[in-house]
Amino acid sequence: MNGAQLIVSALENEGVQQIFGVPGEENLDVVEALRRSKIKLVLTRHEQAAAFMAATHGRLTGKPGVCLTTLGPGALNLTTGAAYALLGAMPMVMITGQKGILSRKQAGFQVVDIVSAMTPLTKMANQIVSPATIPTMVREAFRVAQQERPGPVHLELPEDIAREVGPDMSPIPPHPIDQPVAPRAALDRAAELILGAKRPLIMLGAAASRPRLSDALSDFVRRVRVPFFNTQMGKGAVTGGSDLYIGTAALSARDYVHRAIDRADLIIAIGHDTVEKPPFLMGASGPTVLHVGYLPATVEEVYFPQAELIGDVGPSLTLLADRLEHRLPRAQALLPLREDILAHIADRAEESRFPPTPQRIVHDVRQAMPEDGIVCLDNGMYKIWFARNYRTHVANTLLLDNALATMGAGLPSAIMAACLNPDRRVLAVCGDGGFMMNSQELETAVRLKLNLVVLVLVDHAYGMIRWKQAVDGFPDFGMTFGDPDFAAYARAYGAKGSRVESADGLAPALEAAFMGGGVHLVSAPIDYSENERVLVDELRAQGATTAANAE
Numbered sequence: 193m194n195g196a197q198l199i200v201s202a203l204e205n206e207g208v209q210q211i212f213g214v215p216g217e218e219n220l221d222v223v224e225a226l227r228r229s230k231i232k233l234v235l236t237r238h239e240q241a242a243a244f245m246a247a248t249h250g251r252l253t254g255k256p257g258v259c260l261t262t263l264g265p266g267a268l269n270l271t272t273g274a275a276y277a278l279l280g281a282m283p284m285v286m287i288t289g290q291k292g293i294l295s296r297k298q299a300g301f302q303v304v305d306i307v308s309a310m311t312p313l314t315k316m317a318n319q320i321v322s323p324a325t326i327p328t329m330v331r332e333a334f335r336v337a338q339q340e341r342p343g344p345v346h347l348e349l350p351e352d353i354a355r356e357v358g359p360d361m362s363p364i365p366p367h368p369i370d371q372p373v374a375p376r377a378a379l380d381r382a383a384e385l386i387l388g389a390k391r392p393l394i395m396l397g398a399a400a401s402r403p404r405l406s407d408a409l410s411d412f413v414r415r416v417r418v419p420f421f422n423t424q425m426g427k428g429a430v431t432g433g434s435d436l437y438i439g440t441a442a443l444s445a446r447d448y449v450h451r452a453i454d455r456a457d458l459i460i461a462i463g464h465d466t467v468e469k470p471p472f473l474m475g476a477s478g479p480t481v482l483h484v485g486y487l488p489a490t491v492e493e494v495y496f497p498q499a500e501l502i503g504d505v506g507p508s509l510t511l512l513a514d515r516l517e518h519r520l521p522r523a524q525a526l527l528p529l530r531e532d533i534l535a536h537i538a539d540r541a542e543e544s545r546f547p548p549t550p551q552r553i554v555h556d557v558r559q560a561m562p563e564d565g566i567v568c569l570d571n572g573m574y575k576i577w578f579a580r581n582y583r584t585h586v587a588n589t590l591l592l593d594n595a596l597a598t599m600g601a602g603l604p605s606a607i608m609a610a611c612l613n614p615d616r617r618v619l620a621v622c623g624d625g626g627f628m629m630n631s632q633e634l635e636t637a638v639r640l641k642l643n644l645v646v647l648v649l650v651d652h653a654y655g656m657i658r659w660k661q662a663v664d665g666f667p668d669f670g671m672t673f674g675d676p677d678f679a680a681y682a683r684a685y686g687a688k689g690s691r692v693e694s695a696d697g698l699a700p701a702l703e704a705a706f707m708g709g710g711v712h713l714v715s716a717p718i719d720y721s722e723n724e725r726v727l728v729d730e731l732r733a734q735g736a737t738t739a740a741n742a743e
């Protein structure tokens with residue numbers, strides 16, 4: 193077997209079914225080995241999209257997604273996707289080509305030190321220098337990518353090593369990994385803290401959304417019956433139990449959900465990852481935080497938990513619930529705030545202004561999506577509105593990136609979600625800025641014959657930055673642009689396209705797009721004047737109220 197065949201057989205051994213990417217001439221032996229394998233090669237139209245797709249595979253399944261590119265320029269196009277997976281804790285394996293390392297027949301042509309470039313963007317980056325090391329290097333790559341805290345790993349396979357015939361070696365079989373559960377003493381201490389709390393609150397963070405965790409986490413919340421809120425990336429982590437949901441912390445302070453947060457004397461932060469924009473700010477005067485996680489908390493200015501429960505989160509929570517169930521008379525002390533908080537959030541959700549408000553758009557999207565439908569967001573102003581206002585009932589049904597918060601990942605992540613879930617409705621929601629950063633992947637979606645709807649929100653601007661500019665008191669300047677006719681643009685790719693032209697037009701447009709099947713782009717204008725009215729003026733006023741109440 194040559195190096196390429198060894199790597200492909202090692203990938204098959206890991207259960208890899210598809211590889212995303214754009215090959216170059218340095219990968220041709222690998223491509224040939226893939227042709228003879230069961231693994232499907234899915235071409236994308238930009239390497240960045242391949243990385244976003246592979247990372248999303250890891251995020252949704254817990255098993256690393258794999259992407260493949262050529263050397264230099266192609267490999268460098270993976271860097272944003274690598275950072276997306278690193279900050280977002282998504283397991284991914286990136287394989288890139290390189291010129292031969294045993295001789296240098298093309299001198300320095302296209303040669304970039306990709307291993308060095310990838311080192312700060314990955315958990316591990318290595319060059320393969322001999323076919324004989326491939327089985328172990330691939331197994332190690334998957335082990336490292338998958339292990340908590342998950343993330344991206346990079347392997348560089350030079351073209352001469354790919355071609356070199358090595359010994360016939362069997363791949364190394366993967367085995368199940370069990371993590372240690374939190375020790376008894378830590379469980380007792382955590383239970384004591386919670387039993388003593390007068391106004392406890394649970395917060396679900398990014399790691400709470402790990403696919404394997406949702407059952408145990410949902411059981412925990414239902415058993416202890418402490419109200420919960422989530423961070424943006426912790427949204428939907430609890431299935432059911434929604435009568436205890438008290439909001440999502442899309443902002444760091446002053447939002448309605450902070451009325452509860454500010455009054456809590458103990459926050460049980462499950463799976464919080466400080467890569468997320470802070471869901472609340474810890475300070476000298478509180479609150480007390482118990483950090484429950486796979487790994488200890490990173491200490492930050494705004495997050496320095498006073499107590500920790502570290503270990504495999506699911507089984508640890510089960511043991512914790514055994515110590516708490518039916519013993520928490522004050523569990524629901526903060527629950528009376530729930531109705532008021534959620535009523536504020538639902539405000540104006542059915543207003544018939546045109547262009548529609550963000551609240552109305554979130555409301556209409558929720559109507560079009562069944563409970564298990566998956567919404568994948570790009571990055572823009574609407575993300576805050578979806579994080580605050582979109583109710584989730586099933587784990588990983590609102591995929592957003594509050595870690596790298598990159599533009600351009602909405603469509604690729606939705607393509608991956610649609611590939612993995614052909615029977616569920618999948619919707620990408622993008623701004624007119626972010627959509628254009630990877631809009632070429634419409635062709636990939638059409639080629640894959642996916643059922644996928646893409647909602648493009650049109651304000652002819654980098655709306656989020658325009659909003660920040662206004663909030664900071666700068667004059668409105670330099671953030672607007674022209675847009676193509678998005679419906680026609682979609683049709684040019686062989687997709688379908690439609691445009692929302694009235695206040696009541698979005699819900700039926702989405703419904704028709706899903707019913708029609710295939711890839712369908714719906715473009716809708718959005719009225720962002722609500723950004724200032726709600727997220728600045730109203731919250732400033734209510735923030736003052738919260739502060740007064742806290743005193």
Ligand SMILES: Cc1ncc(C[n+]2csc(CCOP(=O)(O)OP(=O)(O)O)c2C)c(N)n1
Nearest residue numbers: 572573598599623624625626653654655656
């Ligand atoms: C790759 C990348 N470039 C720039 C930014 C900074 N940024 C964050 S949101 C945003 C504007 C997004 O515009 P659009 O996609 O149209 O969404 P809108 O806010 O207008 O709804 C920008 C430029 C970013 N997060 N990622």
Ligand SMILES: [Mg+2]
Nearest residue numbers: 623624653655
């Ligand atoms: Mg925009």
